[in-house]
Amino acid sequence: MCHSIKALFYELGASPAIHEVDPDADMEWALRRLGCNPAILAVFIGGKYIGSAKDVISLLVDGSMKQKLIEAQAIWF
Incomplete structure (x- = not known):
């Protein structure tokens, strides 16, 4: 699913920054506080948590x- 979402952003003209989360890192706990399961895709746009692939x-x-x-x-029109 991550590949598909990344491709979608490229199709829209955006170049996403992609970060893989180390399960032992503090980022996992920060994502959990936002209500996200770090084992799945977490999408942020402009620094705001958007959600998962769905x-x-x-x-x-x-x-x-x-x-x-x-x-x-992230894109200009």
Whole structure:
């Protein structure tokens, strides 16, 4: 699923920063505090937690993904 979401961002013209989380790192605990399961994809846009792959697809379907990327200055139109 991570590959598909990464490809989706590239298709939209964004170049995502990808970080793999070390299970022993503090990042895992920070993600858990946000309500995310670190074993699955966690997506942030403009420093804001968006959610998992399911949430990214929902934003794409409802048409708000491009606007979020534009507001985060990840893409320009």
